[in-house]
Amino acid sequence: MRRGPVALGLAAVTILALPLVAPVYHVLLMLPFMAYAVILLGLNLLFGYTGLVSFGHALFMGIGAYTGAVLTTHLGVRSLELILLASAVLGALVAAPVGALCVRYVKIYFGMLTLAFGMLFYTFLLKFYRLTGGDEGIRVLRPSLLGFDLAAVSKTDYLAGAYYYYSVAVLVLAALLMWRIVHSPFGLCLRTVRDNPAKAEALGISIVRSRWYAFVISAVYAAVGGALLGPPIGNVDPTLAYWTHSGNIVFMTLLGGFASFFGPVLGAFVFIFLQDTVMSVVPYWRLIFGAILAFLVIFAPGGLMGLFAGRRPGEVSRA
Amino acid sequence: MFYGDFCALDGVSLAINVGEFVSIIGPNGAGKSTLINVLTGALRPSAGTVLFKERDISGIGPVRLARLGMARSFQLVQIFPDLTVLETLQAAVVSRLNRGSRLFGSLSRDREVQEGALAIADLFGLAEKAHTPSKHLPQGDKKLLDVASAFALYPEIILLDEPTSGVSTRDKHAIMEILVSASRQLGIKSIIQVEHDMDIVFGYSDRIIALHQGKVLADGTPDEIMADEGVVDTVVGRKALAPGGGA
Ligand SMILES: Nc1ncnc2c1ncn2[C@@H]1O[C@H](COP(=O)(O)OP(=O)(O)O)[C@@H](O)[C@H]1O
Ligand SMILES: [Mg+2]
Numbered sequence: 001m002r003r004g005p006v007a008l009g010l011a012a013v014t015i016l017a018l019p020l021v022a023p024v025y026h027v028l029l030m031l032p033f034m035a036y037a038v039i040l041l042g043l044n045l046l047f048g049y050t051g052l053v054s055f056g057h058a059l060f061m062g063i064g065a066y067t068g069a070v071l072t073t074h075l076g077v078r079s080l081e082l083i084l085l086a087s088a089v090l091g092a093l094v095a096a097p098v099g100a101l102c103v104r105y106v107k108i109y110f111g112m113l114t115l116a117f118g119m120l121f122y123t124f125l126l127k128f129y130r131l132t133g134g135d136e137g138i139r140v141l142r143p144s145l146l147g148f149d150l151a152a153v154s155k156t157d158y159l160a161g162a163y164y165y166y167s168v169a170v171l172v173l174a175a176l177l178m179w180r181i182v183h184s185p186f187g188l189c190l191r192t193v194r195d196n197p198a199k200a201e202a203l204g205i206s207i208v209r210s211r212w213y214a215f216v217i218s219a220v221y222a223a224v225g226g227a228l229l230g231p232p233i234g235n236v237d238p239t240l241a242y243w244t245h246s247g248n249i250v251f252m253t254l255l256g257g258f259a260s261f262f263g264p265v266l267g268a269f270v271f272i273f274l275q276d277t278v279m280s281v282v283p284y285w286r287l288i289f290g291a292i293l294a295f296l297v298i299f300a301p302g303g304l305m306g307l308f309a310g311r312r313p314g315e316v317s318r319a
Numbered sequence: 320m321f322y323g324d325f326c327a328l329d330g331v332s333l334a335i336n337v338g339e340f341v342s343i344i345g346p347n348g349a350g351k352s353t354l355i356n357v358l359t360g361a362l363r364p365s366a367g368t369v370l371f372k373e374r375d376i377s378g379i380g381p382v383r384l385a386r387l388g389m390a391r392s393f394q395l396v397q398i399f400p401d402l403t404v405l406e407t408l409q410a411a412v413v414s415r416l417n418r419g420s421r422l423f424g425s426l427s428r429d430r431e432v433q434e435g436a437l438a439i440a441d442l443f444g445l446a447e448k449a450h451t452p453s454k455h456l457p458q459g460d461k462k463l464l465d466v467a468s469a470f471a472l473y474p475e476i477i478l479l480d481e482p483t484s485g486v487s488t489r490d491k492h493a494i495m496e497i498l499v500s501a502s503r504q505l506g507i508k509s510i511i512q513v514e515h516d517m518d519i520v521f522g523y524s525d526r527i528i529a530l531h532q533g534k535v536l537a538d539g540t541p542d543e544i545m546a547d548e549g550v551v552d553t554v555v556g557r558k559a560l561a562p563g564g565g566a
Binding site for chain 1 (some may be wrong): 378381382385386390391392393397399400401402406409410411413414415416419421422423424425426429432453465468469472508514562
């Protein structure tokens with residue numbers, strides 16, 4: 001019996017049953033996990049499959065989160081379906097030109113350029129007070145789900161109930177779609193570009209176009225996940241778009257392992273719950289996380305998934 | 320063709336005809352790889368043009384050239400380390416069928432791609448290693464995979480920069496046999512190869528071009544080349560034509 005499907009099945013059952021058995025506190029912690037899981041599925045198309053490390057994806061998470069806030073607070077749009085759709089579209093619209101520029105560079109130059117665009121957007125959020133609320137941000141009003149208003153439900157019941165399962169559904173859809181993408185002819189082309197750009201081009205595969213597609217898709221995922229981050233907090237502010245937030249999702253990816261499809265999702269899960277635990281014990285969670293990051297890079301570059309896979313010699317680690 | 324101030328190719332003028340098997344020979348540094356790079360649009364010549372099917376292709380880059388029907392392999396072996404042999408060939412077939420933008424289609428259920436890749440693997444004797452990651456292949460097989468993936472594009476003309484370097488003479492002949500029969504089966508019309516082994520050069524070529532210090536020293540049939548004392552002395556070498564060598 002293969003372990004992958006079994007683990008996946010167990011995870012699915014656990015996630016579905018959690019609101020029925022676990023304390024509300026932990027159920028609520030699952031909400032950012034699922035939002036980040038969506039974001040990381042997208043980020044890893046760029047990171048693991050295309051070989052590009054973005055330090056600017058907070059830009060797209062910010063676009064999604066602020067789209068939800070502006071729509072609910074300023075424009076009276078409450079439907080979460082519309083919010084997610086608008087986030088995806090806006091994410092793609094911004095990513096198209098930004099990506100077209102960034103993907104012409106590789107390695108540190110690509111990373112720096114994405115970082116620069118992220119900082120631009122962060123500054124925009126801080127300075128355009130009228131639209132963005134500056135450093136205080138904007139409130140996110142409770143979205144309706146599938147046309148159900150749900151305004152009468154208590155906040156906890158809303159988040160730990162309907163919103164929880166809605167997030168599960170979005171994550172499952174996002175994962176299925178991404179699974180198709182990485183196993184498509186396009187997905188194969190991405191891996192050739194990652195492994196050997198010169199050879200890929202000699203085979204007629206356009207590096208720039210492949211990377212650009214991957215960039216835009218990953219931005220759409222980040223925007224959709226970013227939109228999911230807002231409602232549980234009830235407020236969005238510029239820290240969502242700050243570069244450390246980009247760093248966090250890169251960290252989650254490394255933690256879980258970028259060489260496998262679900263590695264980053266595992267990374268998000270461990271990150272969220274570890275951060276919560278460490279923060280409640282010592283005030284220096286960044287110190288602890290820094291040490292973990294250093295350990296990972298030096299001793300376990302394959303992340304947690306790499307450690308599991310390490311016990312199965314002969315198997316190719318890349319999904 | 321200049322690299323900075325250094326002139327790597329000087330006044331080279333040649334026309335490759337449909338159906339030709341051409342070998343480019345010459346000592347190290349003669350400009351053979353540079354010529355391949357100019358011919359395949361990877362380098363833009365400082366002066367002059369490269370025409371392919373009546374179109375100027377100087378410096379147009381590899382992607383568009385592959386679309387036009389010209390493929391190449393590299394002197395320094397180029398593989399995708401983490402892709403298996405089959406995945407490498409699939410990538411080439413995907414590119415040939417122009418399916419690289421299919422985002423949601425299933426690769427494993429694309430019969431044409433799967434079968435196309437398997438056929439090439441069979442043709443090149445790589446079928447048994449179909450699921451081996453390229454980085455774990457022996458050096459000779461890496462080279463073969465590099466060449467095989469270029470063949471999988473079904474080009475009209477293929478340029479191979481030392482396709483058998485680092486391979487023993489016996490294996491070289493086996494590889495050449497594969498290349499010749501594969502190009503016949505796949506409808507590849509012309510082959511240009513850089514080769515050092517004079518046994519191979521004289522055994523398979525319709526035409527030989529000898530380069531020396533960036534200039535064409537000689538250009539002719541194997542017999543004409545062999546009759547040219549100057550070329551034999553500077554490029555071919557007397558030893559290569561000793562009894563047993565030659566065509
Ligand atoms: N990128 C480069 N920059 C500068 N000089 C180069 C470069 N590539 C090749 N050369 C020089 O051009 C000459 C021809 O090189 P090359 O075409 O690789 O020769 P060959 O393949 O015949 O051995 C050599 O003297 C080499 O040093
Ligand atoms: Mg050379």
